[in-house]
Amino acid sequence: MSARTLCLTLVFALLAGALCCDAAQAKPLETYLEEAAAFNQAGDPAQAFATMEAALAEYPDNATVVAHMGLYRGVQAGAAQSIMEAGSLSSESFVLLDRAVGLDPRNAYARLYRGLMGVKVPQWLGKLDGGLQDLEWVPVISDQAPGTVSTSNLALAYSLMGEGYQKQGHPDKAEAAWTRVLELAPESDPAQTAREALAALKQDAEAARTSAAVDASRPPAAAAPTSSADREEIAALMTRGQALMDAGDYPAAETIFRQVIALDSTNAVAYKRAATALTYSDRGYDQQIAEDTTRRTNLVFEVMNLLDKSVALDPNDMETRLLRGLMGVQFPFFVNKLDTGMQDLQLVIDSSAPVASRAQAKYWLGFGYQKKGRTYWTQVVNENLDEEAVNLALGSMRPAIERFDRASRPGPEVVIEFLLGFYDDLPPQTAVWIENAEGALVRTLYISGFSGHAKQAQVVLPVYAAETAYADADAVTGASIDVGNHIYTWDLKDSAGNQVPAGPYTVKVEVTHWPTMKYQLAETTIKVGTGAASQAVEEGNYIPYLRVEYLP
Numbered sequence: 043m044s045a046r047t048l049c050l051t052l053v054f055a056l057l058a059g060a061l062c063c064d065a066a067q068a069k070p071l072e073t074y075l076e077e078a079a080a081f082n083q084a085g086d087p088a089q090a091f092a093t094m095e096a097a098l099a100e101y102p103d104n105a106t107v108v109a110h111m112g113l114y115r116g117v118q119a120g121a122a123q124s125i126m127e128a129g130s131l132s133s134e135s136f137v138l139l140d141r142a143v144g145l146d147p148r149n150a151y152a153r154l155y156r157g158l159m160g161v162k163v164p165q166w167l168g169k170l171d172g173g174l175q176d177l178e179w180v181p182v183i184s185d186q187a188p189g190t191v192s193t194s195n196l197a198l199a200y201s202l203m204g205e206g207y208q209k210q211g212h213p214d215k216a217e218a219a220w221t222r223v224l225e226l227a228p229e230s231d232p233a234q235t236a237r238e239a240l241a242a243l244k245q246d247a248e249a250a251r252t253s254a255a256v257d258a259s260r261p262p263a264a265a266a267p268t269s270s271a272d273r274e275e276i277a278a279l280m281t282r283g284q285a286l287m288d289a290g291d292y293p294a295a296e297t298i299f300r301q302v303i304a305l306d307s308t309n310a311v312a313y314k315r316a317a318t319a320l321t322y323s324d325r326g327y328d329q330q331i332a333e334d335t336t337r338r339t340n341l342v343f344e345v346m347n348l349l350d351k352s353v354a355l356d357p358n359d360m361e362t363r364l365l366r367g368l369m370g371v372q373f374p375f376f377v378n379k380l381d382t383g384m385q386d387l388q389l390v391i392d393s394s395a396p397v398a399s400r401a402q403a404k405y406w407l408g409f410g411y412q413k414k415g416r417t418y419w420t421q422v423v424n425e426n427l428d429e430e431a432v433n434l435a436l437g438s439m440r441p442a443i444e445r446f447d448r449a450s451r452p453g454p455e456v457v458i459e460f461l462l463g464f465y466d467d468l469p470p471q472t473a474v475w476i477e478n479a480e481g482a483l484v485r486t487l488y489i490s491g492f493s494g495h496a497k498q499a500q501v502v503l504p505v506y507a508a509e510t511a512y513a514d515a516d517a518v519t520g521a522s523i524d525v526g527n528h529i530y531t532w533d534l535k536d537s538a539g540n541q542v543p544a545g546p547y548t549v550k551v552e553v554t555h556w557p558t559m560k561y562q563l564a565e566t567t568i569k570v571g572t573g574a575a576s577q578a579v580e581e582g583n584y585i586p587y588l589r590v591e592y593l594p
Contacts, residue, residue, distance in 0.1 A: 068100055071107070078110060087117035105146035112138030113155040120162070124501055130559035135159055136169070137425050143176070150191045153179040154199055161206040167557065168378045174206045194230060197223050201232035204239055213243055276302055276309070283315060292323035310355035314362045317348035321369070342373050353386075360395040363387075364403055371410035375417070375467040375557070384410040416465040423464070423583075424558045436583050439465045441526050453593035456532040456568060458487070458549055461587040462525050466555040469522035470584075473506040474530050477548045483510045484547060485537045486518050487530045494519025502554045505563050509550075513537065534570060544571020549590045564588040 074097035081090040091114040097107045112135045119131035139159060142152035153176040160173015180199035184191035191199075204219035220236035220243075227233050283298035299316035302309055320341065349366040356362065363386040370383015387410065390403035419435035426432055440463040458474060471493045476484040486506075493503050494515045501507045514537040532549075534542050550565040562584035566577040569592065576591040 069097075071097060071101055071104070074107070075110065078114065082114060082117060087114045087121065090114040091118070103145055105142045105149040106151050108138055108145060109142035109149060109152040109155050112136070112142060113151075113158070116155070116159045116162075124504065129557060130561070132159070132163060133424060133557065133559055140425075141427075148179075148183055148187075150180055150183045150195065153177070153183065154195055157199065157206075158202055161202045161209070165209055168375065170206055170209055174203060174210070177203045177206065193227055194232075197227040197230055197232045200226065201235055204236065208239070208243075213246070217243055272305065276306055279305075280312065280315075283312075283319075287315065287319055287322075292319045295319040296323060308355060310352045310359060310362070313348045313352035313355065314359070314365065317345045317352065318365065320345050320348065342377055345369060346373065346377055346379055360390050360393050360399060363393075364390045364395070364399050367403060368406040371406055371413060380410060380414065384414075417467070420464075420466055420558060423560070436463065439463055439525060440586060454534060454570075455593055456534065456547070456549070456570060457589075457591045457593060458530045458532065458551075459527065459587075459589045459591075460551050460564065460585055461527050462523065462553060462584070463586045464555055464560055464584045465525050466558050466560070468556050469524040470553045470555040471502045472523055472551070472553045473503045474549070474551050475506060475510060476532055477509065477550065478542075479546050479548075481509070481548075483513055483537070484542060485532065485535070486510060486514045487532060488518050488520060488523075489515050490522040491519055492522070502556070503552050505550070506552050542570070545569065549588075551585055551588055553584055555584065560584050566590050568592050 074093055078090040078093040078097075081087070081093060091111055094107055094111045094114065098104065098111065101107050115131050115135035115138060119128045119135060122128035122131055136156070136159060139152060139156035142149060143156060146152060157173045157176035157180070160169040160171075160176060163169050177199045180191060181196060184196055200219045200222045204216040204223070207213075207216035207219060217240060220240050223230075223232050223236040279298050279302050283295045283302070286292075286295035286298060296316055296319035299312045299319060302312040303316065306312065346366070346369065349362065349369065352359070352362045353366055366379075367383045367386030367390065370377075370379035370386060373379055373383075384407055387403040387407040391400050391407065393400070395403075416439070419438060422428075422431050422435040441461070456476075460474075462470065462472070464470075469490075471490040473486065473489040473493065475486040475489075478484050489503070489506070489512075492500075493506075494512070497512045497515065498507065506512075517537075536542055546567050546569045548565055548567045550563065552563045554561050560583075562582045564579055564582065564585040566579045566588060568577050568590045569575050572594070574592060574594055576589065578587070578589040580587050
């Protein structure tokens with residue numbers, strides 16, 4: 043054997059030995075899964091996640107590992123103490139679960155855990171339908187590959203299906219799913235849940251039968267008016283409702299149109315006008331948000347429900363189609379009407395509707411496409427799978443900086459310029475405030491409407507909440523600002539209107555985006571009371587630019 047051959051032989055032998063050694067040291071995946079499950083059962087989902095993170099280093103791109111990481115992030119979200127933390131963890135959970143399904147669409151863990159999250163998160167997040175589709179895959183996977191899905195996981199899938207079907211308003215399908223749980227694992231925890239759910243369904247059915255019997259004893263109400271007197275009453279109500287609309291009394295107008303609907307459930311115009319009145323009666327964020335943080339969410343669902351009924355009754359009314367279309371592209375993502383709205387708008391464009399209506403439809407259809415495009419950019423940033431793609435998306439979102447015209451300002455004052463550089467489905471919550479050298483609140487210059495009114499009822503600006511306790515938020519709460527260059531000035535007075543002494547002051551800008559829960563706090567200190575001074579901070583992606591300048 044030549045020296046060269048001997049060398050190569052030794053090299054390959056060493057490599058083989060190293061590989062064998064590594065293989066011997068690799069921990070079996072099942073061991074990682076058992077250790078993580080034990081941590082989770084002991085109430086430590088963070089350590090369970092860390093365990094699966096370690097497993098990913100040994101088993102890269104393994105759908106089962108990634109699915110369990112998504113599960114444990116979801117468990118952490120459920121235990122989170124703040125809505126901001128819960129939202130961030132929930133968002134990360136879905137990113138991981140989406141990745142797991144992408145790696146292996148027939149992985150039972152990926153489908154089960156994404157289905158679990160889809161059913162468990164609030165319904166307005168729009169994850170329920172997709173979650174149920176995932177859960178329906180689990181028994182299919184079990185049938186096609188026997189032994190790959192444990193009986194307990196199969197029972198859990200059916201239990202979650204029952205919960206999801208019930209949320210969708212399909213009690214028959216829910217009953218069938220829960221019955222299947224009892225057949226599969228009668229002694230399990232999901233079986234106990236199923237028994238309680240089936241008993242509740244039975245009670246609801248009995249109550250419905252009792253209610254139906256009471257209703258049957260009453261004189262039937264005609265779906266549409268049959269007498270001339272009824273038609274005259276409805277015509278008078280419609281006229282009165284429109285007059286109230288014209289006068290700007292939208293709540294009263296809505297009440298009148300709902301009376302018409304009660305008398306004539308086939309009146310498409312009444313549904314449309316009730317939706318319009320309800321839309322205009324919304325006062326935006328106010329102090330009621332602190333008492334009912336879902337008030338505006340419920341309102342948008344009700345508006346869309348009324349418009350859906352109007353379209354179903356008269357699908358050729360292009361005015362209603364236009365209204366539902368522009369609402370669909372403007373409403374938040376959780377209403378899940380963007381595609382429907384764009385279809386409505388295209389229908390108006392292709393119709394013989396008035397030129398003005400078609401022009402409006404074209405504008406709002408363009409808005410819809412723009413929104414859809416930004417949604418993809420948001421997904422790129424949120425998933426964070428490729429640095430170049432993330433930077434491209436953030437760069438496309440970031441607007442140009444427009445400098446403040448300092449020559450036109452008399453002073454003395456502090457000028458605060460900052461950039462919000464990230465699009466989300468909704469405008470972010472933002473706060474701008476001043477603190478003294480001791481860290482005490484001097485003055486709030488701005489806080490977004492939801493946070494300013496909800497206050498401690500739903501904290502999404504944690505630093506502002508902790509350091510100010512919303513002490514002077516009521517005076518400066520305003521509509522939410524969005525992507526762009528924003529300028530605020532401070533006249534060197536505190537919240538009580540007193541002139542502040544010379545010295546260093548810290549300007550803080552905090553922003554939280556929703557639903558991605560992207561967050562940043564930007565701050566810098568400026569000395570006031572002597573010569574002109576300026577400070578600039580260019581860090582992060584969500585407040586990529588903050589400049590503070592003192593003008594004496």
